[in-house]
Amino acid sequence: MKNMLTSEFWGKLFSEALGWIITELPGIIILIITLIIMLRLIKFSISRLRIILIKRAENDQAVDTGEAEKRIKTLTGIVMGTTRIILYTVFIIILLSKFGINVGPILASAGILGLAVGFGAQELVRDYISGFFMLLENQVRTGDVVIINGTGGLVEKIELRTITLRDLSGVVHIFQNGKINTISNMTKEWSAIVFNIGVAYKEDVDQVMEIMKQVGEDLQNDPKFGPEIIEPIEIFGLDEFADSALIIKARLKTKPIKQWNAGREYRRRLKIAFDKNNIEIPFPHTTVYWGEEINPLMLKVKQEK
Structure with a gap:
C-alpha cells in the first residue's frame, strides 16, 4: 500500500502503460479493423453467392425455385455462422496474447473440454452433419x-x-x-404410377393393350388431368401368367405428387372402357352343385379361381 502512494510507483506504472499503448495498442486496433473488414467481406461474398445460386435455380425449369431458395439460405447461413465462430475465436486468442495472457493452458483446457463435449454429444453432432449433407445433396x-x-x-x-x-x-x-x-x-423431379391390369385368359391381349393406350391418350388430352401428365402412357406388354388372369403392365409419368390422382382417374376410365368392350376382369367364382343320389340338403362347393 505504501508503494502505491509513491510517485515512483505511479511513474513506473504510467511509463509501462504508455509503452504498452505505443507498442501493443496499434496492433489491437489493426486487429479489430481487420476483423470488421473480414466479417463485412465474408458477409458480402456469401450474399453474392446466395444471389447467384438463387438466380441459377430460377433459370433451371427442372428445379423448384421456392425449395431451392430455402435450401440455399439454410446452407449459406450455416457457412456464415461457422465462419464467424472461427474468426471470433482467432480474434479472442490473439487479443489475450496482446494483453500478456498465456493462451497455452486455455487452449489445452478448451481442447479437453471439447473432447468431453464431443464424446457426450456425438449423437447430436452426427445428426447435424447428416442433416447438413442431406440439404447439401438435395436428397x-x-x-x-x-x-x-x-x-x-x-x-x-x-x-x-x-x-x-x-x-x-x-x-x-x-x-x-x-x-x-x-x-x-417418390416425388423428386417427376413421379410415376405402375399399373398391373388383370384380364381373363380368353381376352385378346392386343385389343386390351390398345384400349389401355386409348384410355391413356384420352386422359392426357383431358383439360383437368392432362397438365399433370408429362409423357404418354407406356404399355410394357404381357407381364405375367397369373393363376386366374393375364397381367399387363403399364406406367404413367406425372408431375411430382400427382401420380395418385392420375392413377385413380385412369383406373376409373379403364373400367368403363372394359365394360363397353365386354373385357372381363377376372374374379373368384363359386359353383354350387346339388347332389342327386346324395342327401339333397348337402352342398358341394367348388372354388374356381
Missing part, C-alpha cells in the same frame, strides 16, 4: 412424399437435426437425421 425437400426407414409420409419440415413426416392418417413421425438408414423419395 429431400419440404413437400416431398418419402419413405424413411420404412415409414412413408409427406415431408413437413427439414432441419439440421430432425426431419418431420406426416402420414396419410395424420400421424406425425420425427426422425433424427443421424439415424436415417434408408430414404426413398
Whole structure:
C-alpha cells in the first residue's frame, strides 16, 4: 500500500502503460479493423453467392425455385455462422496474447473440454452433419412424399437435426437425421404410377393393350388431368401368367405428387372402357352343385379361381 502512494510507483506504472499503448495498442486496433473488414467481406461474398445460386435455380425449369431458395439460405447461413465462430475465436486468442495472457493452458483446457463435449454429444453432432449433407445433396425437400426407414409420409419440415413426416392418417413421425438408414423419395423431379391390369385368359391381349393406350391418350388430352401428365402412357406388354388372369403392365409419368390422382382417374376410365368392350376382369367364382343320389340338403362347393 505504501508503494502505491509513491510517485515512483505511479511513474513506473504510467511509463509501462504508455509503452504498452505505443507498442501493443496499434496492433489491437489493426486487429479489430481487420476483423470488421473480414466479417463485412465474408458477409458480402456469401450474399453474392446466395444471389447467384438463387438466380441459377430460377433459370433451371427442372428445379423448384421456392425449395431451392430455402435450401440455399439454410446452407449459406450455416457457412456464415461457422465462419464467424472461427474468426471470433482467432480474434479472442490473439487479443489475450496482446494483453500478456498465456493462451497455452486455455487452449489445452478448451481442447479437453471439447473432447468431453464431443464424446457426450456425438449423437447430436452426427445428426447435424447428416442433416447438413442431406440439404447439401438435395436428397429431400419440404413437400416431398418419402419413405424413411420404412415409414412413408409427406415431408413437413427439414432441419439440421430432425426431419418431420406426416402420414396419410395424420400421424406425425420425427426422425433424427443421424439415424436415417434408408430414404426413398417418390416425388423428386417427376413421379410415376405402375399399373398391373388383370384380364381373363380368353381376352385378346392386343385389343386390351390398345384400349389401355386409348384410355391413356384420352386422359392426357383431358383439360383437368392432362397438365399433370408429362409423357404418354407406356404399355410394357404381357407381364405375367397369373393363376386366374393375364397381367399387363403399364406406367404413367406425372408431375411430382400427382401420380395418385392420375392413377385413380385412369383406373376409373379403364373400367368403363372394359365394360363397353365386354373385357372381363377376372374374379373368384363359386359353383354350387346339388347332389342327386346324395342327401339333397348337402352342398358341394367348388372354388374356381
